[in-house]
Amino acid sequence: MTDMTWEESINHHRNNRKEEIMDAAFQLFLEKEMPQVTMKDISAKVGISRVTLYKYYSDIHEIIFDFQIKALREIYDFVQQKVNLGVNGTEKLNIFLKAFIEVYREKADLIAFTGFFDNYYQKIYPTHELEEKYKNFLGENTLLLNILKEGVKDHSFSSDININMTAELISHTMTAMIQRFAIRGHLISKMRNIDPEDLLIELTVVINRYLCISKQENNEI
Known part of the structure; x- marks a missing residue:
């Protein structure tokens, strides 16, 4: 060396x-x-x-944005490594969703921070430079989009889904739920008498049902 x-x-x-x-x-x-x-x-x-x-x-906002990007990159890398083990669209999606549940379980503090970030900057970003830096970073993550494209191509998923819209829907839904549970999951569990992780598992079932190809489409292939 x-x-x-x-x-x-x-x-x-x-x-x-x-x-x-x-x-x-x-x-x-x-x-x-x-x-x-x-x-x-x-x-x-x-x-x-x-x-x-x-x-x-130069100010605290720069620190916050740098850590937000660092936290998300750690989460994305963790999920990407898991997804790489999949062989088709369906398998990769299931791995993707399960990996997010693992993130909630093992990296709850990071998830909570991303929730604090979203709440703090819910109306406006402090500078145009930080906004562009964050926007460019988010634009680099196309993992879920690629999974959906692969699933449509290999007929794992319905061909009539709007891929871009569906990727946004899944991403925002999963993110919102794990943020909420990371911040106040213990209270939800106590008040509702339900394990937040069970709700996340049920969400993965709902997403799979939504994406799965219909019997009629199967017969036409």
């Missing part, structure tokens, strides 16, 4: 520091409501001065 150049070493140190800042901010966002966390809180949590903190981030 070759030694890093001076520039690589500086970038490595900078990236590590930014990771420390994001992770510290993440812990604070789980402890407090997002609007209540300040740059002063974050610098104290990391153990650096506010002057040093501002060398890495």
Whole structure:
């Protein structure tokens, strides 16, 4: 392994520091409501001065957006690795949906953060630059869209579905449910006497029923 150049070493140190800042901010966002966390809180949590903190981030919104992208990328990568094991549209969709349930079970804090993010920025993004950065990142994730296209092509799913609309429907429904359950699933379980995970499993059944090819279409193939 070759030694890093001076520039690589500086970038490595900078990236590590930014990771420390994001992770510290993440812990604070789980402890407090997002609007209540300040740059002063974050610098104290990391153990650096506010002057040093501002060398890495100009404001708290940049930290929040960087961590949101980091959290979603971790979730997407986890799901992608699972889906790669599938051999057709139906199998990949089932793996995709089950992987989201695993995410809810194993990465609840990350899911909760994405819920806090959506609530905090429910009306407007702080800057056009951050909005474009986030929009471009979201545009990179076409996994579910590709699964649906493959399923229609191999006749796993009904040929008359609107692929783009269906991908949005599934994505927003699954995301909304796991966010809600990650944040207040314990209360829902207590008040409704039902396990939120059972509801997620039932949702996967509903989605599969919606997408499955009809008997009539099967006979025509």
